[in-house]
Amino acid sequence: GAGVSQTPSNKVTEKGKYVELRCDPISGHTALYWYRQSLGQGPEFLIYFQGTGAADDSGLPNDRFFAVRPEGSVSTLKIQRTERGDSAVYLCASSSGTGGGFDNEQFFGPGTRLTVL
Amino acid sequence: AQKITQTQPGMFVQEKEAVTLDCTYDTSDPSYGLFWYKQPSSGEMIFLIYQGSYDQQNATEGRYSLNFQKARKSANLVISASQLGDSAMYFCAMREEGNTDKLIFGTGTRLQVFP
Numbered sequence: 001g002a003g004v005s006q007t008p009s010n011k012v013t014e015k016g017k018y019v020e021l022r023c024d025p026i027s028g029h030t031a032l033y034w035y036r037q038s039l040g041q042g043p044e045f046l047i048y049f050q051g052t053g054a055a056d057d058s059g060l061p062n063d064r065f066f067a068v069r070p071e072g073s074v075s076t077l078k079i080q081r082t083e084r085g086d087s088a089v090y091l092c093a094s095s096s097g098t099g100g101g102f103d104n105e106q107f108f109g110p111g112t113r114l115t116v117l
Numbered sequence: 118a119q120k121i122t123q124t125q126p127g128m129f130v131q132e133k134e135a136v137t138l139d140c141t142y143d144t145s146d147p148s149y150g151l152f153w154y155k156q157p158s159s160g161e162m163i164f165l166i167y168q169g170s171y172d173q174q175n176a177t178e179g180r181y182s183l184n185f186q187k188a189r190k191s192a193n194l195v196i197s198a199s200q201l202g203d204s205a206m207y208f209c210a211m212r213e214e215g216n217t218d219k220l221i222f223g224t225g226t227r228l229q230v231f232p
Contacts, residue, residue, distance in 0.1 A: 031218060033218070033219065033220075035220075035222075040224070041224055041225075042121075042208050042210070042222030042223050042224050042225050043162070043208070043220070043222050044222070045219040045220065045221070048218060048219055056219060059219070089160060091162065093162070095218065104218065105164050105167070106164070106218075106220060107164070108154075108161055108162035108163075109161070110159065110160055110161045111160045111161070113160075
């Protein structure tokens with residue numbers, strides 16, 4: 001099992017609740033990305049980590065969304081006060097992130113389907 | 118402004134035939150990369166092929182090839198000898214230099230291969 005893994009695979013929660021989504025990247029990959037895919041759409045970028053730091057968080061929709069990667073490996077996406085509009089599939093990807101090469105392929109996990117009732 | 122445009126919401130192709138999935142992009146950056154991903158019903162995004170803006174040759178990977186027309190800003194995916202297992206969503210994506218490493222995706226094309 002050397003691929004990107006995400007847990008849980010499905011999460012159902014009630015409006016206003018707090019959720020955490022976890023991503024385990026491929027071992028040794030320094031770059032980690034979160035995307036959100038709404039029904040019928042392509043994935044939309046949320047945040048990008050290089051090591052432990054968020055190199056680009058311009059895609060986070062508002063301050064209810066936050067992500068961490070404290071040890072430069074596993075990352076957690078945290079959503080506070082969930083809203084029905086947050087319902088989507090949250091995808092995580094990782095890459096070797098050596099920089100400079102556009103062909104740094106991003107390997108995607110299976111996603112977490114979040115449903116906010 | 119839409120950076121990646123996929124105008125075909127759905128395409129049908131008969132098994133063993135070739136099919137072209139369209140993608141146009143918009144960027145003022147001279148240096149960028151273009152990607153195609155396949156997303157089967159399981160939901161996982163599978164990388165298919167990559168084309169760099171400075172690459173002289175069109176990219177090929179097995180049955181996949183990319184028809185890159187830089188002046189027209191198009192990067193169409195050609196799948197030859199379609200197989201039933203090719204039925205899936207296909208997404209075109211772009212990465213721009215100086216825009217970190219994030220991918221910008223189109224809305225996708227659903228391909229259905231019939232016997």
